[in-house]
Amino acid sequence: MDLAHTPEEEEFRTRLREWLGQVLPTLPPKPSPDDWPGRRAYDLGWQRRLYDAGYADVHWDASPAVRLIFLEETEKAGAPYVGAGFVGLLHAGPTIAAEGTAEQRARWLPPILRGEEVWCQGFSEPDAGSDLAALRTRARRDGDDYVVSGSKIWTSHAEVADWCELLVRTDPEAPKHRGISWLAMPMDAPGITVRPLKTLAGSAEFAEVFLDEVRVPVANRVGDENDGWRVTMVTLSFERGTAFVGEVVACRRVLRELAGEAHKNGRWDDPVLRRRLGRLNAEFRALWRLTQWNVSEAMGVPPVGRSRGRGRTGGVPGGVPGVGGSVFKLRYSHARQELYDAAADVLGPQALDLDRPWVLDRLSSLSYTIAAGTSQIQRNIVAERILGLPKGR
Amino acid sequence: MRFQLTEDQRALRDGVRELLARRFGRAALRAAVEEPGRLDRALWRELGAAGFFALRLPEARGGVGLGLPEAVLAFEEAGRTLLPGPLVATHLAAGEVPGAATGEAVVADVGACGLVEWLAEADVVRGDAAGAVPLRSVDPLTPLHQVPVARGVDPVAVLLTAAEQLGSAARACELAVQHARGREQFGQPIGGFQAVKHLCAEMLVRTETARAAVYAAAVTADAADIDTARLLADEAAVRGARDCLQVHGGMGFTWEFEVHLHLKRAWVRTHRAGDATESEERMAAELLAQPI
Ligand SMILES: Cc1cc2nc3c(=O)[nH]c(=O)nc-3n(C[C@H](O)[C@H](O)[C@H](O)COP(=O)(O)OP(=O)(O)OC[C@H]3O[C@@H](n4cnc5c(N)ncnc54)[C@H](O)[C@@H]3O)c2cc1C
Numbered sequence A: 001m002d003l004a005h006t007p008e009e010e011e012f013r014t015r016l017r018e019w020l021g022q023v024l025p026t027l028p029p030k031p032s033p034d035d036w037p038g039r040r041a042y043d044l045g046w047q048r049r050l051y052d053a054g055y056a057d058v059h060w061d062a063s064p065a066v067r068l069i070f071l072e073e074t075e076k077a078g079a080p081y082v083g084a085g086f087v088g089l090l091h092a093g094p095t096i097a098a099e100g101t102a103e104q105r106a107r108w109l110p111p112i113l114r115g116e117e118v119w120c121q122g123f124s125e126p127d128a129g130s131d132l133a134a135l136r137t138r139a140r141r142d143g144d145d146y147v148v149s150g151s152k153i154w155t156s157h158a159e160v161a162d163w164c165e166l167l168v169r170t171d172p173e174a175p176k177h178r179g180i181s182w183l184a185m186p187m188d189a190p191g192i193t194v195r196p197l198k199t200l201a202g203s204a205e206f207a208e209v210f211l212d213e214v215r216v217p218v219a220n221r222v223g224d225e226n227d228g229w230r231v232t233m234v235t236l237s238f239e240r241g242t243a244f245v246g247e248v249v250a251c252r253r254v255l256r257e258l259a260g261e262a263h264k265n266g267r268w269d270d271p272v273l274r275r276r277l278g279r280l281n282a283e284f285r286a287l288w289r290l291t292q293w294n295v296s297e298a299m300g301v302p303p304v305g306r307s308r309g310r311g312r313t314g315g316v317p318g319g320v321p322g323v324g325g326s327v328f329k330l331r332y333s334h335a336r337q338e339l340y341d342a343a344a345d346v347l348g349p350q351a352l353d354l355d356r357p358w359v360l361d362r363l364s365s366l367s368y369t370i371a372a373g374t375s376q377i378q379r380n381i382v383a384e385r386i387l388g389l390p391k392g393r
Numbered sequence B: 001m002r003f004q005l006t007e008d009q010r011a012l013r014d015g016v017r018e019l020l021a022r023r024f025g026r027a028a029l030r031a032a033v034e035e036p037g038r039l040d041r042a043l044w045r046e047l048g049a050a051g052f053f054a055l056r057l058p059e060a061r062g063g064v065g066l067g068l069p070e071a072v073l074a075f076e077e078a079g080r081t082l083l084p085g086p087l088v089a090t091h092l093a094a095g096e097v098p099g100a101a102t103g104e105a106v107v108a109d110v111g112a113c114g115l116v117e118w119l120a121e122a123d124v125v126r127g128d129a130a131g132a133v134p135l136r137s138v139d140p141l142t143p144l145h146q147v148p149v150a151r152g153v154d155p156v157a158v159l160l161t162a163a164e165q166l167g168s169a170a171r172a173c174e175l176a177v178q179h180a181r182g183r184e185q186f187g188q189p190i191g192g193f194q195a196v197k198h199l200c201a202e203m204l205v206r207t208e209t210a211r212a213a214v215y216a217a218a219v220t221a222d223a224a225d226i227d228t229a230r231l232l233a234d235e236a237a238v239r240g241a242r243d244c245l246q247v248h249g250g251m252g253f254t255w256e257f258e259v260h261l262h263l264k265r266a267w268v269r270t271h272r273a274g275d276a277t278e279s280e281e282r283m284a285a286e287l288l289a290q291p292i
Helices: A007-026 A036-052 A064-076 A083-099 A102-113 A228-241 A245-265 A271-298 A324-352 A359-369 A375-386 B007-023 B026-034 B041-049 B068-081 B087-093 B155-182 B194-220 B223-247 B259-272 B276-289
Strands: A119-122 A138-142 A145-156 A163-169 A180-186 A192-197 A206-217 B107-109 B115-117 B124-126 B133-135 B144-146
Touching: A007 A064, A036 A083, A064 A245, A064 A271, A083 A102, A083 A119, A083 A163, A083 A180, A083 A228, A119 A145, A138 A163, A145 A163, A145 A180, A145 A192, A163 A228, A180 A206, A180 A228, A245 A271, A245 A324, A245 B276, A271 A324, A271 B194, A271 B223, A271 B276, A324 A359, A324 A375, A324 B194, A375 B194, B007 B041, B007 B068, B068 B087, B068 B155, B068 B194, B087 B107, B087 B124, B087 B155, B107 B115, B115 B259, B155 B194, B155 B223, B155 B259, B194 B223, B223 B259, B223 B276
Parallel strands: A119 A163, B107 B124
Antiparallel strands: A138 A145, A145 A206, A163 A180, A192 A206, B115 B144, B133 B144
């Protein structure tokens, strides 16, 4: 067991730190949460800077240890988060890298890395959430195209996305997990209507997407026809396994800020609150260690950008994190909600003021036990796939 | 960074697991419960011969010369099997108290709450045991005395205790899963019911989070890492045993089934390092100590 980094890794850290020190002061001001075009431009601008400086593919091609250092340092320095690049960089891109053909990789991966194209995730439907395989959006083959009709819901970033990783039913006769395909759908295709949905935090983070006879080239299918469920599992394991890792560092920073605030406003004198913050400190420290553990476990597996074929983690392609991601996701999503509840207790009645720091974050954190698979679903996964308990209905 | 067990560490863990399975299996555990307060001296010497107590003692001084990570793995195994005796105290006394390293001597410590485990069986007691009053110990495998003057606790003792808690938590999870797979009600294994399944899943989540914390603390020996390990491992062990008991239904509530022993020992261990609130206070103070 070793937690020390190699000299090369430490050198990477030093270089990155220096670069962040130079570039962060030159960034434009952050756009308001409601300004979606502004947010898109800001997030892509950041990705472009990373690209120019040679850091763009750190999520894909760097060793897991280097990736951890990247997340640690960018978060500590207060650098922008992936934002609108989330789906492309953290799960659609890795899925295409792992499952796509050479042409598909050449078409879609470089623009993601250069900060030119935004992706969204069209998995959930009004009647297919936790039971994702119940999805009904139909894709009928017509020559070299699929003709897609149906609707998607809770699609984050749909308003500003160029591409959508879309799950469709290509064989309505097959058992429900067997008739699904994974398509890359251009969001400017005729027949797509995006209707923003306001979240409880007051802004339109996600949308409903209506699909009316939308033509998507068959060449845009990643994986075989009707084999989309397997590809989906790859996508979901990226989403659950590694996509939230950087946020642990952010939570640790928030916790220190909270302690500082409590110290200032006198709440620190309350031993119950103080100990709660102390326990949360232990919690996030442990979650960071768990991250290092999971990342080290995945180290033997080649990075996603370089391999195609099956790795050892759960029989999925190289570099895909195993179901252990569900263990992390379960614990982390609850810890994060506890963190912001503690923040509310530090703030007192000011926690009712949307203009105070942490208040919007508290509202957003409510989604953590729902999005990317609810806690109940994660527990089923842990129980059935790791512990081997019988499958329920 | 390679935060995984090395080949040697795996081999060591497996070796300790085999030794304990051979020498302290279920029958031995039953027998020990039947004869509370008596320590198996032969087993103690065997542990000594296997290097359990001298694990971290330098080779030049007759020890095995390994480090904290290896000690943590050994104590995790001890926790899994509910191995009784003042293991941590004797391990810490190796090299200081004659006979401790080899398992010839049984060493007891006055703990942070003024509790002394195994006082009557101890050859040597470290700390002031004057005025010790026996308690009717809740754990049949840990005789307890209370003394008026508590003693500061070595952080290594805190960490090794956390390792025992981790082993106990992992074992409770295994027992629960085993039972949930086999026991049928309503015509199906109870493990197919979500309410049961989710209890088991949470046991694993707590155990694996505690494992990362305990192993990391073993690598860094950092004070905050040790407090973290302690808090997470206590939680995993105590709640794990409770959930395991629940999954076993009426059988869980009996003296026959070993889960009550896991719960009671986990409770004992939560007091060895002082109250958990002290760890929480230190973790809170740590938040202010470092710049954001
Ligand atoms: C902020 C946010 C962003 C999102 N972004 C996207 C996105 O970009 N793209 C996308 O495709 N989706 C997205 N989602 C959708 C998300 O994946 C689903 O909301 C989630 O999978 C749950 O599905 P549902 O909302 O239909 O709830 P339901 O499946 O209807 O669940 C309702 C409740 O029932 C419980 N439940 C359901 N089935 C079971 C079961 N078998 N056992 C026990 N309990 C069960 C659930 O745990 C939940 O508590 C997003 C969601 C949120 C909140």
